[in-house]
Amino acid sequence: MRFDAIIFDFDGVLLESEFEGNQMLARLLTDLGHPTTFKEAIEHFTGLSGRDFIGKVEATIGRELPDEFHTATRAERDRTLEEGIAAVIGAVEFVRALPPSLPKAVASSSSSRWIRTHLAHIGLDGLFDPHIYSGKEHVERGKPAPDLYLHAARELGVDISRAAILEDSKIGAIGALASGGTVIGLAAGGHCLDGHGDMLRGVGVRDIAHSFEEVAQLVGLDQPSR
Known part of the structure:
Protein backbone atom coordinates (compact mmCIF):
# COMPACT_ATOMS: atom_id res chain seq x y z
CA MET A 1 0.00 0.00 0.00
CA SER A 17 -25.49 12.14 -7.92
CA GLU A 18 -23.48 14.41 -10.21
CA PHE A 19 -24.97 12.65 -13.22
CA GLU A 20 -28.55 12.96 -11.98
CA GLY A 21 -28.11 16.42 -10.49
CA ASN A 22 -26.56 18.01 -13.56
CA GLN A 23 -29.20 16.54 -15.84
CA MET A 24 -31.88 18.14 -13.68
CA LEU A 25 -29.97 21.43 -13.42
CA ALA A 26 -29.57 21.73 -17.19
CA ARG A 27 -33.28 21.10 -17.65
CA LEU A 28 -34.35 23.61 -14.98
CA LEU A 29 -32.11 26.40 -16.26
CA THR A 30 -33.24 25.80 -19.82
CA ASP A 31 -36.89 25.96 -18.72
CA LEU A 32 -36.12 29.28 -17.00
CA GLY A 33 -34.92 30.73 -20.29
CA HIS A 34 -31.19 30.07 -19.88
CA PRO A 35 -30.38 27.25 -22.32
CA THR A 36 -27.88 24.97 -20.61
CA THR A 37 -26.54 21.62 -21.76
CA PHE A 38 -25.63 18.70 -19.54
CA LYS A 39 -21.98 19.24 -20.46
CA GLU A 40 -22.15 22.93 -19.55
CA ALA A 41 -23.75 22.14 -16.19
CA ILE A 42 -20.97 19.67 -15.42
CA GLU A 43 -18.22 22.08 -16.44
CA HIS A 44 -19.52 25.02 -14.44
CA PHE A 45 -21.21 23.60 -11.35
CA THR A 46 -19.84 20.15 -10.45
CA GLY A 47 -18.36 20.09 -6.96
CA LEU A 48 -20.31 23.07 -5.63
CA SER A 49 -22.98 22.95 -2.94
CA GLY A 50 -25.15 25.23 -0.85
CA ARG A 51 -24.56 28.97 -1.07
CA ASP A 52 -21.51 28.51 -3.30
CA PHE A 53 -23.60 26.56 -5.80
CA ILE A 54 -26.47 29.07 -5.81
CA GLY A 55 -24.05 31.98 -6.09
CA LYS A 56 -22.28 30.44 -9.08
CA VAL A 57 -25.55 29.66 -10.87
CA GLU A 58 -26.89 33.17 -10.30
CA ALA A 59 -23.63 34.73 -11.45
CA THR A 60 -23.71 32.58 -14.58
CA ILE A 61 -27.29 33.40 -15.56
CA GLY A 62 -27.05 37.01 -14.43
CA ARG A 63 -30.05 37.10 -12.12
CA GLU A 64 -31.50 35.76 -8.89
CA LEU A 65 -32.99 32.30 -9.10
CA PRO A 66 -36.78 32.24 -8.72
CA ASP A 67 -38.69 30.37 -6.03
CA GLU A 68 -39.74 27.70 -8.51
CA PHE A 69 -36.10 26.68 -8.97
CA HIS A 70 -35.58 26.22 -5.23
CA THR A 71 -38.89 24.35 -4.89
CA ALA A 72 -37.92 21.95 -7.66
CA THR A 73 -34.43 21.27 -6.29
CA ARG A 74 -35.76 20.68 -2.76
CA ALA A 75 -38.34 18.24 -4.08
CA GLU A 76 -35.67 16.36 -6.04
CA ARG A 77 -33.36 16.26 -3.01
CA ASP A 78 -36.13 14.86 -0.83
CA ARG A 79 -37.04 12.27 -3.45
CA THR A 80 -33.49 11.01 -3.79
CA LEU A 81 -32.98 10.89 -0.03
CA GLU A 82 -36.02 8.63 0.13
CA GLU A 83 -35.39 6.50 -2.95
CA GLY A 84 -31.61 6.55 -3.23
Whole structure:
Protein backbone atom coordinates (compact mmCIF):
# COMPACT_ATOMS: atom_id res chain seq x y z
CA MET A 1 0.00 0.00 0.00
CA ARG A 2 1.48 3.33 -1.07
CA PHE A 3 -0.54 5.48 1.34
CA ASP A 4 -1.48 5.69 5.01
CA ALA A 5 -5.09 6.75 4.34
CA ILE A 6 -7.63 7.35 1.58
CA ILE A 7 -9.94 10.37 1.55
CA PHE A 8 -12.97 10.13 -0.73
CA ASP A 9 -15.04 12.87 -2.22
CA PHE A 10 -18.64 11.66 -2.31
CA ASP A 11 -20.85 12.98 -5.11
CA GLY A 12 -19.47 11.72 -8.41
CA VAL A 13 -16.88 9.51 -6.71
CA LEU A 14 -18.98 7.09 -4.68
CA LEU A 15 -22.46 8.23 -5.74
CA GLU A 16 -23.89 8.95 -9.22
CA SER A 17 -25.49 12.14 -7.92
CA GLU A 18 -23.48 14.41 -10.21
CA PHE A 19 -24.97 12.65 -13.22
CA GLU A 20 -28.55 12.96 -11.98
CA GLY A 21 -28.11 16.42 -10.49
CA ASN A 22 -26.56 18.01 -13.56
CA GLN A 23 -29.20 16.54 -15.84
CA MET A 24 -31.88 18.14 -13.68
CA LEU A 25 -29.97 21.43 -13.42
CA ALA A 26 -29.57 21.73 -17.19
CA ARG A 27 -33.28 21.10 -17.65
CA LEU A 28 -34.35 23.61 -14.98
CA LEU A 29 -32.11 26.40 -16.26
CA THR A 30 -33.24 25.80 -19.82
CA ASP A 31 -36.89 25.96 -18.72
CA LEU A 32 -36.12 29.28 -17.00
CA GLY A 33 -34.92 30.73 -20.29
CA HIS A 34 -31.19 30.07 -19.88
CA PRO A 35 -30.38 27.25 -22.32
CA THR A 36 -27.88 24.97 -20.61
CA THR A 37 -26.54 21.62 -21.76
CA PHE A 38 -25.63 18.70 -19.54
CA LYS A 39 -21.98 19.24 -20.46
CA GLU A 40 -22.15 22.93 -19.55
CA ALA A 41 -23.75 22.14 -16.19
CA ILE A 42 -20.97 19.67 -15.42
CA GLU A 43 -18.22 22.08 -16.44
CA HIS A 44 -19.52 25.02 -14.44
CA PHE A 45 -21.21 23.60 -11.35
CA THR A 46 -19.84 20.15 -10.45
CA GLY A 47 -18.36 20.09 -6.96
CA LEU A 48 -20.31 23.07 -5.63
CA SER A 49 -22.98 22.95 -2.94
CA GLY A 50 -25.15 25.23 -0.85
CA ARG A 51 -24.56 28.97 -1.07
CA ASP A 52 -21.51 28.51 -3.30
CA PHE A 53 -23.60 26.56 -5.80
CA ILE A 54 -26.47 29.07 -5.81
CA GLY A 55 -24.05 31.98 -6.09
CA LYS A 56 -22.28 30.44 -9.08
CA VAL A 57 -25.55 29.66 -10.87
CA GLU A 58 -26.89 33.17 -10.30
CA ALA A 59 -23.63 34.73 -11.45
CA THR A 60 -23.71 32.58 -14.58
CA ILE A 61 -27.29 33.40 -15.56
CA GLY A 62 -27.05 37.01 -14.43
CA ARG A 63 -30.05 37.10 -12.12
CA GLU A 64 -31.50 35.76 -8.89
CA LEU A 65 -32.99 32.30 -9.10
CA PRO A 66 -36.78 32.24 -8.72
CA ASP A 67 -38.69 30.37 -6.03
CA GLU A 68 -39.74 27.70 -8.51
CA PHE A 69 -36.10 26.68 -8.97
CA HIS A 70 -35.58 26.22 -5.23
CA THR A 71 -38.89 24.35 -4.89
CA ALA A 72 -37.92 21.95 -7.66
CA THR A 73 -34.43 21.27 -6.29
CA ARG A 74 -35.76 20.68 -2.76
CA ALA A 75 -38.34 18.24 -4.08
CA GLU A 76 -35.67 16.36 -6.04
CA ARG A 77 -33.36 16.26 -3.01
CA ASP A 78 -36.13 14.86 -0.83
CA ARG A 79 -37.04 12.27 -3.45
CA THR A 80 -33.49 11.01 -3.79
CA LEU A 81 -32.98 10.89 -0.03
CA GLU A 82 -36.02 8.63 0.13
CA GLU A 83 -35.39 6.50 -2.95
CA GLY A 84 -31.61 6.55 -3.23
CA ILE A 85 -29.18 7.02 -6.13
CA ALA A 86 -26.97 4.38 -7.72
CA ALA A 87 -23.35 4.02 -6.69
CA VAL A 88 -20.58 4.75 -9.17
CA ILE A 89 -19.62 1.46 -10.83
CA GLY A 90 -17.04 -0.37 -8.75
CA ALA A 91 -17.19 2.01 -5.79
CA VAL A 92 -18.93 -0.29 -3.32
CA GLU A 93 -16.68 -3.24 -4.13
CA PHE A 94 -13.58 -1.07 -3.82
CA VAL A 95 -14.50 0.30 -0.39
CA ARG A 96 -15.47 -3.13 0.92
CA ALA A 97 -12.16 -4.57 -0.33
CA LEU A 98 -10.03 -2.04 1.57
CA PRO A 99 -8.07 -3.44 4.52
CA PRO A 100 -10.05 -2.79 7.72
CA SER A 101 -6.93 -1.25 9.27
CA LEU A 102 -6.59 1.38 6.53
CA PRO A 103 -7.89 4.78 7.71
CA LYS A 104 -10.47 6.25 5.35
CA ALA A 105 -12.82 9.23 5.31
CA VAL A 106 -15.42 10.99 3.21
CA ALA A 107 -14.75 14.70 2.64
CA SER A 108 -17.65 16.24 0.74
CA SER A 109 -19.33 19.56 0.06
CA SER A 110 -22.66 17.88 0.82
CA SER A 111 -24.31 17.67 4.23
CA SER A 112 -23.61 14.83 6.66
CA ARG A 113 -27.27 13.81 6.38
CA TRP A 114 -26.98 13.48 2.60
CA ILE A 115 -23.75 11.48 2.84
CA ARG A 116 -24.92 9.11 5.59
CA THR A 117 -28.32 8.50 4.01
CA HIS A 118 -26.85 7.61 0.64
CA LEU A 119 -24.05 5.51 2.12
CA ALA A 120 -26.82 3.44 3.69
CA HIS A 121 -28.70 3.24 0.38
CA ILE A 122 -25.66 1.87 -1.48
CA GLY A 123 -24.70 -0.60 1.23
CA LEU A 124 -21.76 1.21 2.86
CA ASP A 125 -23.50 2.19 6.09
CA GLY A 126 -21.00 2.40 8.95
CA LEU A 127 -17.89 1.70 6.88
CA PHE A 128 -16.58 5.26 7.19
CA ASP A 129 -17.77 6.08 10.72
CA PRO A 130 -16.96 8.37 12.38
CA HIS A 131 -14.94 9.94 9.58
CA ILE A 132 -17.61 11.67 7.50
CA TYR A 133 -16.83 15.34 7.00
CA SER A 134 -18.93 18.05 5.38
CA GLY A 135 -17.63 21.32 3.99
CA LYS A 136 -20.88 22.87 5.25
CA GLU A 137 -20.44 21.67 8.82
CA HIS A 138 -16.86 20.90 9.77
CA VAL A 139 -14.77 23.74 8.34
CA GLU A 140 -15.09 27.49 7.82
CA ARG A 141 -14.07 27.30 4.17
CA GLY A 142 -15.33 24.57 1.89
CA LYS A 143 -13.93 23.47 -1.45
CA PRO A 144 -11.94 24.73 -3.35
CA ALA A 145 -10.11 25.65 -0.12
CA PRO A 146 -7.94 22.78 1.19
CA ASP A 147 -9.40 22.98 4.71
CA LEU A 148 -11.76 20.00 4.50
CA TYR A 149 -9.04 17.58 3.37
CA LEU A 150 -6.67 18.85 6.04
CA HIS A 151 -9.40 18.42 8.65
CA ALA A 152 -10.07 14.86 7.50
CA ALA A 153 -6.38 13.95 7.64
CA ARG A 154 -6.04 15.37 11.15
CA GLU A 155 -9.05 13.42 12.35
CA LEU A 156 -7.67 10.25 10.76
CA GLY A 157 -4.34 10.86 12.49
CA VAL A 158 -2.26 10.88 9.31
CA ASP A 159 -0.08 13.43 7.59
CA ILE A 160 -1.89 14.76 4.53
CA SER A 161 1.22 14.06 2.44
CA ARG A 162 0.63 10.35 3.11
CA ALA A 163 -3.03 10.43 2.04
CA ALA A 164 -4.55 9.61 -1.34
CA ILE A 165 -7.51 11.81 -2.24
CA LEU A 166 -10.11 10.72 -4.81
CA GLU A 167 -11.76 13.64 -6.59
CA ASP A 168 -13.87 13.95 -9.71
CA SER A 169 -14.43 17.72 -9.94
CA LYS A 170 -12.16 20.58 -10.90
CA ILE A 171 -13.20 22.52 -7.80
CA GLY A 172 -12.48 19.58 -5.53
CA ALA A 173 -9.20 18.76 -7.23
CA ILE A 174 -7.93 22.32 -6.79
CA GLY A 175 -8.51 22.13 -3.04
CA ALA A 176 -7.13 18.62 -2.76
CA LEU A 177 -3.93 19.60 -4.55
CA ALA A 178 -3.54 22.65 -2.31
CA SER A 179 -3.80 20.43 0.77
CA GLY A 180 -0.62 18.55 -0.11
CA GLY A 181 -2.26 15.17 -0.55
CA THR A 182 -1.78 12.91 -3.56
CA VAL A 183 -4.78 13.48 -5.80
CA ILE A 184 -6.24 10.79 -8.03
CA GLY A 185 -8.67 12.24 -10.55
CA LEU A 186 -11.56 9.82 -10.90
CA ALA A 187 -13.38 9.84 -14.24
CA ALA A 188 -15.60 6.82 -13.63
CA GLY A 189 -19.02 8.37 -13.05
CA GLY A 190 -21.77 8.83 -15.59
CA HIS A 191 -21.13 12.57 -15.63
CA CYS A 192 -17.54 12.10 -16.81
CA LEU A 193 -17.74 12.88 -20.52
CA ASP A 194 -14.92 12.82 -23.07
CA GLY A 195 -12.15 15.11 -21.90
CA HIS A 196 -12.95 14.82 -18.19
CA GLY A 197 -9.49 13.50 -17.42
CA ASP A 198 -7.90 16.27 -19.45
CA MET A 199 -9.94 18.83 -17.51
CA LEU A 200 -8.52 17.45 -14.24
CA ARG A 201 -5.00 17.37 -15.66
CA GLY A 202 -5.49 21.00 -16.57
CA VAL A 203 -5.63 21.99 -12.88
CA GLY A 204 -2.59 19.87 -12.00
CA VAL A 205 -3.82 16.34 -11.34
CA ARG A 206 -1.23 13.83 -12.55
CA ASP A 207 -2.95 10.51 -11.96
CA ILE A 208 -6.28 9.87 -13.69
CA ALA A 209 -8.33 6.71 -13.12
CA HIS A 210 -11.26 5.71 -15.30
CA SER A 211 -12.35 2.87 -13.01
CA PHE A 212 -11.88 1.70 -9.45
CA GLU A 213 -9.67 -1.09 -10.77
CA GLU A 214 -7.30 1.64 -11.93
CA VAL A 215 -7.60 3.37 -8.54
CA ALA A 216 -6.58 0.11 -6.86
CA GLN A 217 -3.47 -0.06 -9.01
CA LEU A 218 -2.56 3.56 -8.32
CA VAL A 219 -2.82 3.19 -4.54
CA GLY A 220 -1.05 -0.17 -4.49
CA LEU A 221 -3.97 -2.46 -3.65
CA ASP A 222 -5.10 -5.63 -5.35
CA GLN A 223 -7.99 -4.99 -7.70
CA PRO A 224 -11.37 -5.33 -5.97
CA SER A 225 -13.40 -8.35 -6.94
CA ARG A 226 -16.45 -7.58 -9.11
